[in-house]
Amino acid sequence: MRDLIMKHLLTLLIGLMGSVAFAQGPRTGEAKAGVNFRSGPGMNYRVISGVPKGDFFDILGTRGSWTKVQLSTGQKGYIHSKYVGERADSAEGGYCEECGSGDSRVSKDDHPQTQAQNVLNIVNPASGFGNCITNKIVSAAKWVHKNKYGGRRKGKGKCQYAIRQSLNRAGVWPGGGYGNAKDTIPTMTKMGFKNIYKPGMTPKDAPAGSILVYGPKLKGARCKQSLGNVYGHIELKVNNNSWLYDGNPEFNIQQAYGAKCRPLKGIMIMGNSCPTCSKKLKNACGG
Incomplete structure (x- = not known):
């Protein structure tokens, strides 16, 4: 036995x-x-x-x-x-x-997740809420790009406006202005974003789905875009090859010359809470 x-x-x-x-x-x-x-x-x-x-x-x-x-x-x-x-x-x-x-x-195209979701789910592995909000922002930004700008850049100095429209549509920001591009870091922090920028980091180091904030042009630098030289610049990084800037997809724009003109000040990613997010958005993302 x-x-x-x-x-x-x-x-x-x-x-x-x-x-x-x-x-x-x-x-x-x-x-x-x-x-x-x-x-x-x-x-x-x-x-x-x-x-x-x-x-x-x-x-x-x-x-x-x-x-x-x-x-x-x-x-x-x-x-x-x-x-x-x-x-x-x-x-x-x-x-x-x-x-x-x-x-x-x-x-x-037939994958259960869209391209944006594929690249953005790696943004903040510790926060499913942050991932969800980021996906919503990118989806909104692509809608703004297509419907507000017709898929084309509509003029200089529109970067902050394009990002704000995207945040508004996603339900992250209730509306209204919040200063120039260079002034957005404190306001975005109130929204729940975290600035993960450390000295020496470049746009290439920023995770997909982050919002990059630049200051005015560096002393002695020669830049083509005068408004960005004075007021800074802001853009949404979709992945390592594409940014949504002025509603227009640009490729390596800051790596090519922009970062040499304007210093990177902020790499903003959504954290575990969003005080300014709409109730509908919070419920959708489990916040």
């Missing part, structure tokens, strides 16, 4: 080891593509955030076709195993043959 019980226990143990295989110690993995970071091992589990292609993390184990990982932030969750590569494989390029399907965060 005892032997029979031990046999059943051994069989159960082997089965568990087959379904949940944990490594002796954490190995370093790399995301083969932008991928969803979920709270559990399945497509039905909540998306906590996103992991950009090339990011490293500790591999804690596997459960079926899912890999349990720990990000550099300390968060633990699951990524579909087909998007996980060993760090040693990164020299081979980390190519993902199935990008665009399954749980990949590659932009596709």
Whole structure:
């Protein structure tokens, strides 16, 4: 009888080891593509955030076709195993043959999330509320760009107005002006934004979905846009290749010459609360 019980226990143990295989110690993995970071091992589990292609993390184990990982932030969750590569494989390029399907965060029209949501879910991994608000702002900014500006820039000095229209439409700001571009950091802080700028950071360092605030032009710098030289500049960063500026998508505008003319003063991301947000928006984002 005892032997029979031990046999059943051994069989159960082997089965568990087959379904949940944990490594002796954490190995370093790399995301083969932008991928969803979920709270559990399945497509039905909540998306906590996103992991950009090339990011490293500790591999804690596997459960079926899912890999349990720990990000550099300390968060633990699951990524579909087909998007996980060993760090040693990164020299081979980390190519993902199935990008665009399954749980990949590659932009596709038929993907459950839009391109904006794909790139913006990585903005503030610790705050689902902040992610939600950011997604709303970007959606509103794209609407403003399309409907208020006809997809074209309508003149200089409109950057602050375009951002304010976007915040108004998203429900983050109740309306009215709040100074020039260079003066917006204190007001945006009251809205719930956090300035994560540190000396030495560039626009490239800013996360997707952040609002970048610049001061007046640097002494001795030669800039083309006179209003921005006096009043500063503000823009919404969509991703590393696109900003919404004056309602117009610009490509690397600040990396090309703007940052040399006007100093970066603020990288604003939404925090865990938004005192000025409308009740409708707060309810929609669980605030």
